Amino acid sequence: MSRQSSPILLTRPAAQGDRFAADLRDRFGGDIRIIDSALLAPRFLAPVLPQVRLKALIFTSETGVQGFQRIAAETIFSGVACAWCVGNRTAQAAREAGLQAVSAQGDVVALTAAIKAAGEMGPLLHLRGRDVRGDLVESLNSANIETYSAIVYAQEQQPLTPQALACLQAPGPVLVPLFSPRTASILRAALADVPLQADLWLAALSPAVAEAAEGMPRAGLAIAKRPDAGAMIETLQGLIAAGTQA
Numbered sequence: 001m002s003r004q005s006s007p008i009l010l011t012r013p014a015a016q017g018d019r020f021a022a023d024l025r026d027r028f029g030g031d032i033r034i035i036d037s038a039l040l041a042p043r044f045l046a047p048v049l050p051q052v053r054l055k056a057l058i059f060t061s062e063t064g065v066q067g068f069q070r071i072a073a074e075t076i077f078s079g080v081a082c083a084w085c086v087g088n089r090t091a092q093a094a095r096e097a098g099l100q101a102v103s104a105q106g107d108v109v110a111l112t113a114a115i116k117a118a119g120e121m122g123p124l125l126h127l128r129g130r131d132v133r134g135d136l137v138e139s140l141n142s143a144n145i146e147t148y149s150a151i152v153y154a155q156e157q158q159p160l161t162p163q164a165l166a167c168l169q170a171p172g173p174v175l176v177p178l179f180s181p182r183t184a185s186i187l188r189a190a191l192a193d194v195p196l197q198a199d200l201w202l203a204a205l206s207p208a209v210a211e212a213a214e215g216m217p218r219a220g221l222a223i224a225k226r227p228d229a230g231a232m233i234e235t236l237q238g239l240i241a242a243g244t245q246a
Contacts, residue, residue, distance in 0.1 A: 006173045007033040008236070009164060011183050013155065014038050016062065020177070020229055027233050037164035039186045040155040042066070042129075047150040049076050050125065056082040057099065058115070058126040058147070060108055060136065065093040067152025068127045072097070076125075084124070086111045087228060107206065107227050112139050122146030130154040133181060133208065155182070160190050167198065173219065174198040175239060177232050179205045181212035188216040203235040 008024065010017045014036075021034050042063050049071075057080060059065050071077075083099040085091035091103035102118075104111035115124070126137055126149040140147040160168070167174060168191070178184045184204070199219040204210035206227050213221065222239055224231035 006175060006240075007035050007167050008175045008177070009035050009037060009167060010177065011037055011039045011187055012179055013040050013042060013063070016179070020232075023229055023233060024236075027237075035161075035163050035167050037158075037161040039158050039160070039183050039190070041158050042153045043156050044070055044153045045130075045151060046071065047152055049074060049150055050123070050148040051076070052123045052146075052148070054080045054123050054125050056080065056084060056120065056122075056124050057094075058084045058111070058124055058136065059090050059094055060086045060111065060126070060128060060132070062090050062093040063129060063153050063155075064127045065090065065097055069097050071152065084111060084115055084120075089229070108133075108136055112136055115140060115145065116143050120145050123148065125150060127152045131182060157186055160194070165194060168194050169197050171197045172199065173201055175201050175203065175236055177203045177205075177236060178209050178213060179232070181208050184209050184212035184216070188213060191217060201239045203232055203239060205232060 010021060012020060017036055017038055024032055024034060044067050054076060081100050083094040083101045085094050085101050085103050086108060087105060088103045091101035094101035104114040122145050124140065124145065124147040126147060128149055128151060130151050137147045137149045196217055200217060202213055202218050202221040204213060204221060204223045207223060210221060210223050220239065222235050224235045
């Protein structure tokens, strides 16, 4: 990868983007060209919390864990030690926040299934962002698992950076890993106002992300075999090996 000259455009929120950039450099070498242009930035909120005695928490993002840490002193969290987490990264963040975390090692569907299979009865509290896909709380309540939600952050949309715009307006291949349907949708809309010259090679975290990228100008698209950072790096390497480099 030392001769890899085509840029990789990262649109993840800053914390996750920085970590993925470090993973890319570990895998491909320090001379890889990375352009950061986070399309979302979190704004943390003070939610209304249910007045119940919780048995466990649910996290579907690391940002949700960060939101929890800002309100962890609230009485409702006294004695709560367990957290159900969508994946390993989120579980690690929960452990660092002092919780005993269980990872579903997948997506929200896998998380819902794991909670049901464990025989949880609740009450559970999903600490989440303002914008989510699907309704985990409704699914669990329909299975007679008492579950509540609290919106602890909102992801605010950000414009493409000047560096990203310059990259997109220059001829040549650009690798674009996409980690969420919302980010894919934001980028698709933003590209409508860009005089695009680059050939975009998209790596989607999941079929849902690929679906959200429908209509985006692109030279090619590949979907990761698993919804995690390691699989995304493998997908990017596959795109490079397929001849996306100038």
